[in-house]
Amino acid sequence: MWRQPKPVWAVAFACVIAFMGIGLVDPILKSIGDQLGASPSQVSLLFTSYMVVMGVAMLITGFVSSRIGAKRTLLIGLLIIIVGAGLAGTQDSVGGIVTFRAVWGLGNALFIATALATIVKAARGSVGQAIILYEAALGLGIAAGPLLGGVLGGISWRGPFFGVSALMAVAFVATAFVLPATPRAERATSITEPFRALRHKGLLVVALTSLLYNFGFFTLLAFTPFPLDMGPHQVGLIFFGWGLLLAFTSVVVAPRLQRRFGTVPSVVAALTGFAATLVVMAVWTGDKAVLATCVVVAGAFLGVNNTLITETVMKAAPVERGVASAAYSFVRFAGGAIAPWLAGKLGESYGVHVPFWVGAVAVALGVTLLASGRGLLAHVDAGPGHGAPAVQSEDEAVLVTVADA
Structure with missing residues (x-):
């Protein structure tokens, strides 16, 4: 699995x-x-x-990549990230940073919706091994992000933005020169297909569950640094521990739970554990040691959920996998985007405990919704070993990419 050609490593580095x-x-x-x-x-x-x-851009990624090819889509996404991250670091107002952070999001959508498909096509070995390689890159990125942000943020808050822009420039050059040209897809994807896919109740249940789970996820991610009230280095190390545990459980623990208990039951258990962790954070918000410990522990539950929710989405509806991914990601990202702002507003208006209570309730509602819809997802664990079916096309690979992201 680790003996891969240069194009695979170039895309994995960019991931x-x-x-x-x-x-x-x-x-x-x-x-x-x-x-x-x-x-x-x-x-x-x-x-x-x-x-x-x-989230909105996920609706057009298939439309774009099916018409211009994977390599061009990757390069356009990388270029947009370079510009968005770099310009965000030059701003002198929160509004300016927010604007170019949005540009960064557009580039990220184009890139991540195409990256795994490219790795799967170029990698040696089985498709399953290629997906694990991608998961390793994803986990490393999630873990390294807060650490790099803490190191560069200790110098200046602008440092992390410039750092990402510079690293993405290296990834752009590597992808441009190492990755061979990729042809267009055999069938162009329509923008309206993701909306039609949401008519399938199983896919809609999973998407709404993820929307509710995102309220808890982004309360943890976007609001916890404020009650922690620590320096960039300390916060970076705490979330580095969170990312490491997330990466470990997503690659190692989640497949074992899936084989032992099934996909949907394991997701329900992981989200229940995450909701309980948010309750602890709500009760002991004033204790920084408890908050820091809960952030790291939450990584274990989130890693299991990230991997297994992917398996669930892949089998949730009888539609093309790329179409299902776009529909799912639109609901999950665009709908869940209100959570970071809401958490901050609740903390300002009603106290630092309230965002964690709201996050816990939202995740609990997600658990209830998923459990009540188990009948619609009974076929997810129908296969031997409860594993996901092989990814056989670019559209299929895109789904795994987006669900993990």
Whole structure:
């Protein structure tokens, strides 16, 4: 699995950098607020703008890549990230940063919706091994993002933005020169297909569950740095531990739970554990040691959920996998984008405990919805070993990419 051609490593490296963007701004949220005179809800718009644009853009990624090819889509996405991240670091207002963070989200959507498909096509070995390689890159990026943000943020809050822009420039050059040209898809994808896919109740249940789960996820990610009230280095290390545990459970623990208990029951258990963790954070918000420990522990539940929700989406509806991924991601990202802003607003208006209570309730509602819809998803665990079917096309590979992202 690890003896791969250069194009695979070029795209995998770019994946690591792209997924750094999820947690990169965590350690500098408070610094940005302090230096630019912004409230937590205003600063949290860095997540909201990023997620809104990425969610909406997911609807057009298949439309674009099926017409211009995977390599061009990857390069356009990387170029947009370079510009968006770099210009975000030059701004002197939260509004300016939020605007270019949204541009960054557009580039990320184009890139991540195409990256795994490219890895699957170019990799040696089985499709399953290629997906694990991608999962490793994803986990490394999620773990390294807060760490890099903490190191560069200790110098200046602008540092993480410039750092990502520079690393993405390296990834752009590597992808341009190492990845061979890719042909267009045999069938062009329509923009309206994802909306029609949501008519399938199983897919809609999974998408709405993820929307509710995102309320808890982004409360943890976007709001916790404020009650922690620590420096960029400390916050970066805490979320680095979160990312490491997330990566480990997504690659190692999740497949074992899936084989033992089934996909949907394991997702229900993981989300229940995450909701319980948010309850603990709500009760002991004033204790920084408890908050830090809960952030790291939450990574275990989120890693299991990320991997297994992918399996669920892949089998949820009898539609093309790329179409299902676009529909799912649109609901998950665009709908869940309100969570970071809402968490900050609730914390300002009603106290620092309230966002965690709201996040816990939202995740619990997601658990209830998924459990009540198990009958619609009974076929997900029908196969031997409860594993996912082989990814046989670019459309199929795209789904795994988006669901993990």
